[in-house]
Amino acid sequence: MDDVIYWYAIAAVLLFFKMFAVSAYQGFHRIGKLTFKTPEDAAFVGRAAASEELPQVQRAARVWLNDLENIPIFLALGVAYVWVGASAGAAPWFFLAFTGARYLHTVFYLSGLQPWRTIAYALGVVCMFGMSVQIILALP
Template sequence: MSDVAYWYAISAVVLFFKMFANSLYQAYHRIGKQAFKTPEDARFVGRTPLDEELAPVQRAAMAWRNDLENIPIFLALGVAYGWVGASPGAAGWLFMTFTAARILHTIFYLMALQPWRTIAYGVGILCLFGMCWQIVTALMG
């Protein structure tokens, strides 16, 4: 297995577990407080549906939406990175730094920590640009 494929696979798995943990965080707050916005879920536990989600659930949902704007781009660029034979040496740094930045972004989002959330987001975006640079360089080389 190539270094690129190795780091890509590790990143993809870690990002999956990060997103799954975000789902568990939402479930923890909904189930723990027996507070559901969805009518059938509220009825299932004998409650009235909420007019809006609990604040921690809302924050987790916003972090989730941000993941859905960034992680698929990373996954697509990672495939292209491997296909074109971009730098194996840079792959580990770019892929794992992106992954760490996304984990920190979610933590900072859930804890409402600025400017740290924006810094983590920016680091992840820089990694995506770095991946693009490596891909274009490989294509031109």
């Protein structure tokens, strides 16, 4: 297997695990406090629906939205990176640095830590710009 594909696959799986963990974090807080905004979920545990989501769930939802703005773009760029045969030596650095940045962004967002959240976000964006440059350079 090509090294670029290998590192892309590792990054994709790690990003899936990260996003799944954010969902589990939301569920942990909802179930732990038996607080659900959706009426049928609240009724299932014998409670009235909450007027709003728990603060932890709201924060995790914002993490999800940020992931949905960034991770699909990374995945698309990663496919292009593989297709055009961009730098194999740079691939693990871009793919793993982006993935690490997204993990850190999540931890910092859930913890309310600035400027670290923004630094982690910016690192991920820099990786995507770097990937874009490598893709362009690999085109005939």
